[in-house]
Amino acid sequence: MTEAALTGADDDLRELANWLRDEDELRGRVRLRNAPVREGDMGVGIDALTIALGSGGAGTVLIRSVLTYLTTRRKAVVVDLELKDGDKSFSAKLTNESHLDEVLAQADKFFHP
Numbered sequence: 001m002t003e004a005a006l007t008g009a010d011d012d013l014r015e016l017a018n019w020l021r022d023e024d025e026l027r028g029r030v031r032l033r034n035a036p037v038r039e040g041d042m043g044v045g046i047d048a049l050t051i052a053l054g055s056g057g058a059g060t061v062l063i064r065s066v067l068t069y070l071t072t073r074r075k076a077v078v079v080d081l082e083l084k085d086g087d088k089s090f091s092a093k094l095t096n097e098s099h100l101d102e103v104l105a106q107a108d109k110f111f112h113p
Contacts, residue, residue, distance in 0.1 A: 005049070007080045008050075025061040032056060033049070058113050059083065064104070078093060090110035
């Protein structure tokens with residue numbers, strides 16, 4: 001099973017998680033993973049936003065939705081995407097200036113080697 005992990009600023013990940021939960025294909029698969037609490041911390045931060053993609057077109061839906069989310073932000077938002085499936089992996093830095101077609105073409109090589 002392919003798993004996606006997005007990392008970035010806590011507030012951005014919370015907003016993005018809410019955005020992704022509105023996608024039918026991703027509903028019930030989106031989780032915020034808390035970072036371990038370290039001595040001296042006053043609270044728990046977010047380590048990553050994780051999504052279990054399974055089979056089908058969920059990976060494409062995820063990438064399209066993340067890039068759509070980023071283009072709707074007024075401030076600069078940067079998230080790092082990592083896809084893993086066994087020993088295969090794909091990484092990309094996504095911003096509100098990322099080009100959907102380029103990222104999808106790169107990810108397609110991961111999903112369809």
